[in-house]
Amino acid sequence: MHDCDPEKSKVPVDNAAAVGIKTITVALMGNPNSGKTTIFNNLTGARQHVGNYGGVTVETKEGTLRHGSWRIKMVDLPGTYSLTAYSMEEIIARDFIIQQKPDVIVDIVDGANIERNLYLAVQLKELGVPMVLVLNMADEMKAKGLHADIKKLSEIIGAPVVPAVGVRNRGTDKIVARIIEVAQGSWSQPEKVPVHYGSEIENELKKIAAPIARQAGKIKQTGADCDYPLCVEINPQWVALKLLENDSEVIHKVHDSAIRQEVNQQVQHSRKYLTSIYGEDPESVIAEQRYGYVHGICRTVIRRTSEARINFSDKLDKVLTNRLLGLPIFAALMYVTFWFVFAAGQYPMGWIEIGQQILAEQVSNLWPSGSDSVLRSLIVDGIITGVGGVVIFLPNIMLLFLALSLLEDTGYMARAAFIMDRLMKWVGLHGKSFIPMLTGFGCSVPAIMATRILDNRRDRLTTILILPLMSCGARVPIYLLIIPAFFTSARSASVVMYSMYLIGLVIAIVCARLLRSTMFRGESSPFVMELPPYRIPTLKAVLIHMWQRSWLYLRKAGTVILAFSVLMWFLASHPQLPQERIEQLRQEKAVALEQQGNYSASELAAVQLTNQQLQDARLSYSITGRLGRTLEPLLKPLGFDWRIGTALVGSFPAKELFVSQMGIVFSLGEVETEESLGQALHSDQDQPDAASANSSTQAALRTRLKQAYSPLVGFCIMLFCLISAPCMATVAVTRRETNSWRWPMFQFFGLTGLAYLITLVVYQVGSFVQIGI
Amino acid sequence: MEQPLTLADLEPGCKAKILRIQGNSPFKKRLLEMGLVRGEVIEKLKLAPLADPAEYVIKNYHISLRREEAGDIILEELI
Ligand SMILES: Nc1nc2c(ncn2[C@@H]2O[C@H](COP(=O)(O)OP(=O)(O)OP(=O)(O)O)[C@@H](O)[C@H]2O)c(=O)[nH]1
Ligand SMILES: [Mg+2]
Numbered sequence: 072m073h074d075c076d077p078e079k080s081k082v083p084v085d086n087a088a089a090v091g092i093k094t095i096t097v098a099l100m101g102n103p104n105s106g107k108t109t110i111f112n113n114l115t116g117a118r119q120h121v122g123n124y125g126g127v128t129v130e131t132k133e134g135t136l137r138h139g140s141w142r143i144k145m146v147d148l149p150g151t152y153s154l155t156a157y158s159m160e161e162i163i164a165r166d167f168i169i170q171q172k173p174d175v176i177v178d179i180v181d182g183a184n185i186e187r188n189l190y191l192a193v194q195l196k197e198l199g200v201p202m203v204l205v206l207n208m209a210d211e212m213k214a215k216g217l218h219a220d221i222k223k224l225s226e227i228i229g230a231p232v233v234p235a236v237g238v239r240n241r242g243t244d245k246i247v248a249r250i251i252e253v254a255q256g257s258w259s260q261p262e263k264v265p266v267h268y269g270s271e272i273e274n275e276l277k278k279i280a281a282p283i284a285r286q287a288g289k290i291k292q293t294g295a296d297c298d299y300p301l302c303v304e305i306n307p308q309w310v311a312l313k314l315l316e317n318d319s320e321v322i323h324k325v326h327d328s329a330i331r332q333e334v335n336q337q338v339q340h341s342r343k344y345l346t347s348i349y350g351e352d353p354e355s356v357i358a359e360q361r362y363g364y365v366h367g368i369c370r371t372v373i374r375r376t377s378e379a380r381i382n383f384s385d386k387l388d389k390v391l392t393n394r395l396l397g398l399p400i401f402a403a404l405m406y407v408t409f410w411f412v413f414a415a416g417q418y419p420m421g422w423i424e425i426g427q428q429i430l431a432e433q434v435s436n437l438w439p440s441g442s443d444s445v446l447r448s449l450i451v452d453g454i455i456t457g458v459g460g461v462v463i464f465l466p467n468i469m470l471l472f473l474a475l476s477l478l479e480d481t482g483y484m485a486r487a488a489f490i491m492d493r494l495m496k497w498v499g500l501h502g503k504s505f506i507p508m509l510t511g512f513g514c515s516v517p518a519i520m521a522t523r524i525l526d527n528r529r530d531r532l533t534t535i536l537i538l539p540l541m542s543c544g545a546r547v548p549i550y551l552l553i554i555p556a557f558f559t560s561a562r563s564a565s566v567v568m569y570s571m572y573l574i575g576l577v578i579a580i581v582c583a584r585l586l587r588s589t590m591f592r593g594e595s596s597p598f599v600m601e602l603p604p605y606r607i608p609t610l611k612a613v614l615i616h617m618w619q620r621s622w623l624y625l626r627k628a629g630t631v632i633l634a635f636s637v638l639m640w641f642l643a644s645h646p647q648l649p650q651e652r653i654e655q656l657r658q659e660k661a662v663a664l665e666q667q668g669n670y671s672a673s674e675l676a677a678v679q680l681t682n683q684q685l686q687d688a689r690l691s692y693s694i695t696g697r698l699g700r701t702l703e704p705l706l707k708p709l710g711f712d713w714r715i716g717t718a719l720v721g722s723f724p725a726k727e728l729f730v731s732q733m734g735i736v737f738s739l740g741e742v743e744t745e746e747s748l749g750q751a752l753h754s755d756q757d758q759p760d761a762a763s764a765n766s767s768t769q770a771a772l773r774t775r776l777k778q779a780y781s782p783l784v785g786f787c788i789m790l791f792c793l794i795s796a797p798c799m800a801t802v803a804v805t806r807r808e809t810n811s812w813r814w815p816m817f818q819f820f821g822l823t824g825l826a827y828l829i830t831l832v833v834y835q836v837g838s839f840v841q842i843g844i
Numbered sequence: 845m846e847q848p849l850t851l852a853d854l855e856p857g858c859k860a861k862i863l864r865i866q867g868n869s870p871f872k873k874r875l876l877e878m879g880l881v882r883g884e885v886i887e888k889l890k891l892a893p894l895a896d897p898a899e900y901v902i903k904n905y906h907i908s909l910r911r912e913e914a915g916d917i918i919l920e921e922l923i
Contacts, residue, residue, distance in 0.1 A: 153877040157870060186903045187879050319870070351864060358876035359883070389890075397893035489908050493894035496910070502897070597871045597913045598897060599878065602906040 094142040095254050098168055100195065101179035102188050103150030104603050106207040108132075109237035110179055111147035114246065118615050122479035123606050124506065125150055126524035129160045131167055138247050141254070146173065149523075152187075154194045155318050158526035162320070168200065175253045177203045177246065182219065182234070183211035183604075185373065189365045192228060196265050198309050201258070202230040203249045205242070209234045211604070216377035224372040229265070231258060238609050266364045268357060271348060272315070275341035279311035282333045314338045315345075316354045384482075384604040391483070397490050404483075406569070408474045413551070413568065416467035420551075423466070424769055427459040449640055452738045457636025457731035461628045463769060464548040464727075465621060471544050472620040473613065475513045480608030484509065485600060492598055498580050499587025501525060502598055504534045508579070511541030512572075513620060515801045519808055527596030533586045535805055536818050539797035540579035542572050544624065545726035549792050552730050556773035557785035567786065575793050578825070627725060635724050636731045643695040643717075643735055648688055656680060656688055690714075690736065709791065709827070710784040710834040719791065724799045729792060737775045783837045787830050795826035849922075851886065851914035856898070859887040863920040871913070879903045880917060 099107045103125025112119055115134030120127055132147040148167055149160035156162040168176060178195055180188040185206075195202055206212075206219060225232040231249040235242030252258060267273065284307040313321040315338065322338075325331055345353045391400055431451050438447045478484055484506050492502025503524055511518035518538050525531040542550075550571055558564045587595075661678045664670050670678075680688070690696045691713075698720070699713025706716045718732035776785070796819050797805075805815040854860055862884045865872050879902055880886065889899040889906070897910040909917075 152874070155873055155877065157874050184903075184905045187905060190877060190879070317873075352868065354873055355864065355876060355881070358873075359881040362879060362881045362884075392890070392892065392899070394891060394893050489892055489897065489899065490894075492908075492910070493892060493896045496896070502908075597869075598908070598910045599871070599874060599913065600908050601878075602899060602908055604906075 091140045092142055093140060093254075094144060095174040095250075096144045096146065096171065097175045097177060097250055097254075098146045098148055098171075098173040099177050099179060100148055100164060100168065100191070101150060101207075102152055102181060102184075102191060103601065105150065105179045105181040105184075105188060106237040107150065107179045108147055110177075110205065110207065110235065110243070110246070111145060113237060113240045113243045115145050118619065119147060120616060120619075121612050122476075122484070123482040123603050123608075124479065124485040125601050125603070126160060126503075126506075126521070127479070129163075129520055129523040131163060136247070138251065141251055143247070143250065146171075151191065153191055154198065155313070155316060156320060158524060159531075160523045165320070168198075174201065175203060175250050176200045177205055177250065179205045179207050179237075182206045182208045183215055183217070184208075185212075185217075185219070186362075186365055186369050189368060190361060193265060193361055193365055196228060196230070197312065199306050201253045202228075203246065203253055204228055204230050204232045205246055206232055206234045207237050209241070210236045210239070214382070216375055218374045218376050220372045220374070224368070227265075227368055227371070229258075266361050268360045272345060272353065272356065272360075275345060276308060276311045276315060279314055279334065279337050279341060280307040282330050282337070283307040283310050286328070286330050312357070315341060316357055317342070317352070382604075384606075387605050388486070388602075392486050392489060401487060401490050408478075409569065409572065410565075412467055412470045412474055412547075413565075416464075416470050419466035420463055423463050427455060427463065431455045431459075445644075448644060449637065452644075452735055453637055453640025454633065456734040456738045457639065457728075458628050458633050460552075460730045460734040460769070460772075461548055461632050461727040462625070464551060465624065467547050467551065468544050468624045469617055469621045471547065472513055473617045475510065476613045476616040477608060478509065479616075480606065480612055482603045482605045485602050488600060489602060496595065496598075498583045499591075499595055500533060500583055501527075501530050501595060503600060504530060507534055507538060508541055508576075511538045511543060514543050514545070514623075515539050515541070515797060516804045519801065519804045522808070525596070527594075529587070529591040529593055530596055532809065532814065533583050533591050535808060536586060536814065536821075537579040537583050539801055539818065539822060540575045540582070540794065542575045542793060543726070544620075545798065546571075546789075546792060548727050548730045550789055552733070552769065552773065553776070553785045553789050556776045557780075557782035567789075571789055571793055574790070578794060578829075582825075628727075631725050632727060632731060635721065635728050636735065639695070639717075639721055639728070639732050640735050642698075643690065643693050645693055648685075648692045652692065653680070653685070653688070656684070660684070695736065708835065709830045710781075710787050710838070711791075712779075714779075715784075715788060719795070722792065722798075723796060726792065726798050733776070734772055737772055783834065783842060786837075787834045790833060791826050791830045793826075794822055794829060796823045849919045851888070851900075851909070851917040851919060852911050854888045854914075854919065854922075856888050856890050858922060859885055860919040860922045861885055863918045866916040866918060872916075875913075875917070878907065883920075885923065886917075886919075 099111050101107050104123065104127075108119050108121045108128050111117060111132070111134065112121070115136050117132070117134040119132050126149070128147060128149045130149070134145045134147075136143050136145060146167065148164040151161040151164045154165055156165040167173075176195060178192050180192060182188075192202075192204055204224075206221070206224075212219065219234070221232050221234060231253065233242050233245045233249055235246065268276070287307055310321060310325075314325065314334070325334055328334075342353055345356065349356050390396060393400075434450050434455065435447065438444050478487070487509060488502040488505045491505045495502050495504055504522070506524065507518040507521040510521050515538050518541070519535050522531045522534045522538070525534060550568060554564050554567055558567050657678060657680055660680060661676070664678060691700065695717045696713065699717040702716035702720070703713045706712070706719075711719070714733070714736045717736065718729045721732040722729035780788075802815045802819055805818055806812060809815070848863075849860070851860075851862075862880055862882055864882055865875055865880065884902060887901045889901055891898045892908070897908045898914065899906055899908050901907075
């Protein structure tokens with residue numbers, strides 16, 4: 072459904088047993104936002120999501136490529152600043168290289184930001200893994216007037232260095248060639264660790280490493296199971312360094328090993344000793360030394376060929392995050408975004424609708440007029456109405472993701488987090504929480520995944536729980552069906568539309584604040600975030616992202632929506648009203664008329680049910696009708712009748728199904744025969760024999776909604792859909808990301824309860840003061 | 845005793861050298877590995893519209909920090 076499965080490799084699966092095929096695993100590492108995914112896509116032909124802020128990739132993604140007799144399994148990892156993992160996605164990256172031990176690591180370095188990026192490269196060298204260094208963003212280096220001496224850099228680092236421009240697919244072939252050279256062992260690994268930390272620290276490192284090396288030797292001899300991190304393949308010097316750096320993860324692992332006491336004692340002793348002589352904890356000293364070393368490298372290999380001028384990005388940022396203008400610009404940008412999504416979407420929407428109308432008419436015409444065919448009803452009332460009702464909104468969905476994609480790729484996302492951080496802090500959250508919240512306007516599923524960029528579990532859980540309150544793309548069809556039906560003036564329509572988005576946001580913020588001061592009480596994690604330079608999005612990346620999300624929407628329409636539409640149609644049309652029951656109803660009507668007097672006996676005998684009465688009777692006799700009537704007492708106080716009730720229940724698999732169900736219920740309720748006495752419901756363009764075909768169109772459905780409900784009810788429907796139970800996919804992803812059923816259940820029932828409460832108040836107050844009825 | 849000068853006290857538009865980072869949290873390590881080590885020059889570029897956080901430039905890249913955390917970063921001298 073919504074999930075973003077890793078792109079299947081484009082390379083045909085070859086026979087692994089084929090002669091001479093060597094398979095190797097290669098991991099792409101690097102700082103956040105250095106272009107790893109861009110290069111991964113270049114290498115494998117995959118289409119993974121790229122965006123201009125740190126933390127786009129939050130899980131490992133795989134792809135394969137073939138080169139001669141080599142099969143290379145590429146793994147794209149989340150970005151990380153160092154090997155001391157801090158947030159969840161960094162732990163994923165670190166664990167991958169230590170536990171899976173890829174054959175080669177490709178370190179993607181942002182050349183325009185080389186000093187900080189080389190810090191990780193040096194750490195990888197310390198770990199002693201076979202490495203290829205890619206100097207990405209060579210274009211931006213050039214623009215900044217920086218020139219790198221590739222050969223020298225390669226000599227110092229002890230690994231091949233390849234300059235590349237990810238966005239232009241430059242350097243890709245060279246990267247592959249170097250990977251293979253390294254895998255073949257043509258690049259000898261220098262034995263010694265590159266950074267010298269000063270004799271005091273080096274001495275202590277030796278002392279800590281000694282028992283670890285001994286244990287590793289023992290393991291090697293006995294061939295016992297690998298005792299991570301005292302693994303034979305990981306050098307003891309590295310473990311010692313990490314222990315001295317107070318790396319909680321490695322400390323934790325040593326705790327499980329046989330030599331923990333000896334090692335721990337030594338580490339504690341060394342740390343104390345070093346702190347006393349440096350007047351600083353060892354990790355500060357080590358970081359400083361390592362950065363000193365990196366600085367030295369940069370001085371030797373980087374030449375500034377021209378003075379850096381104030382660049383385009385800085386100028387733009389002066390305006391966009393200006394103290395006075397920053398917030399108004401942000402608000403305006405949001406407004407324009409949604410205006411664009413809805414206004415520009417109308418035209419193609421009209422075309423799709425006309426197409427559907429023609430289709431429904433053509434299909435209807437295959438049967439003789441007035442026929443009672445079940446198949447006709449299934450296709451026209453069930454499938455075309457149900458699926459079509461959702462597909463109509465495809466243009467809006469495409470535009471929505473186009474807009475989000477632009478926000479992500481230009482680098483504005485990080486600025487939004489920067490601008491909103493103060494507000495989010497008041498809520499108890501983090502500026503970075505704002506990034507998933509914006510993504511949530513598209514779809515909650517990737518948004519919930521994106522919360523992995525939050526380092527603190529409480530921040531993360533709170534954000535996950537409130538994310539469904541962001542009006543996602545699946546709510547768009549509901550709004551676009553309801554709003555034009557009840558709020559006809561352009562002004563009121565747009566006010567209501569924006570108010571839905573705002574209400575969601577406000578409730579989310581209030582809920583977050585509540586959660587943070589009750590269940591998730593505690594310090595918010597510190598806020599540190601890199602602000603990437605603004606970049607001009609590549610057409611390819613934007614189109615791919617838009618297309619992928621739209622395709623998921625379409626696929627959902629073709630699978631979940633289709634299946635449930637058929638189910639809903641079945642439930643709404645079965646069991647069929649038996650003939651005796653019709654007769655009974657007719658007689659009841661006659662009796663009622665008789666009591667009014669002034670009808671002759673012959674008139675009474677000939678009394679017929681109007682088609683509307685007949686259809687109502689059919690619907691309420693169906694399973695849907697019965698279910699709806701059971702729910703009705705519960706929903707009455709919200710102003711909802713049984714039809715809305717069933718649509719709400721039906722919208723659990725996917726929110727869009729609300730629209731499908733309303734379409735199905737109302738189109739089944741529509742009259743198909745020509746001899747209608749007084750067509751209770753008639754839309755302006757109704758012609759008798761096209762009536763049923765027309766019934767599948769949005770305009771006709773809106774007319775019917777308008778006749779059946781008041782604007783207040785219309786508003787309450789949207790309100791309830793906005794707040795209530797998240798869809799099935801959201802529940803599933805929350806379950807996966809929180810690793811327990813507790814949170815998705817809490818989210819599900821909590822939000823549904825909240826929706827009930829708020830809608831109840833709004834409806835009751837609205838009816839009382841007579842607004843919109 | 846005189847309060848040491850911290851990054852939070854720095855005026856927008858000013859630069860200073862970092863002396864050390866107070867405290868002992870995992871967060872400190874994050875700042876260190878992002879390059880906020882002793883002797884490094886950091887410039888406060890501007891404040892966010894709601895006065896917090898602020899944007900800094902260090903090692904030629906832009907980073908944003910809240911006032912709270914900036915208060916833990918002790919500066920050596922203004923330049
Ligand atoms: N100018 C320029 N931009 C690039 C280059 N390579 C990548 N980019 C841009 O840099 C941004 C980050 O690219 P990604 O591939 O998403 O980076 P990543 O390393 O996967 O980022 P995370 O997954 O967030 O760690 C995107 O906006 C790319 O378009 C390049 O060579 N030159
Ligand atoms: Mg990525």
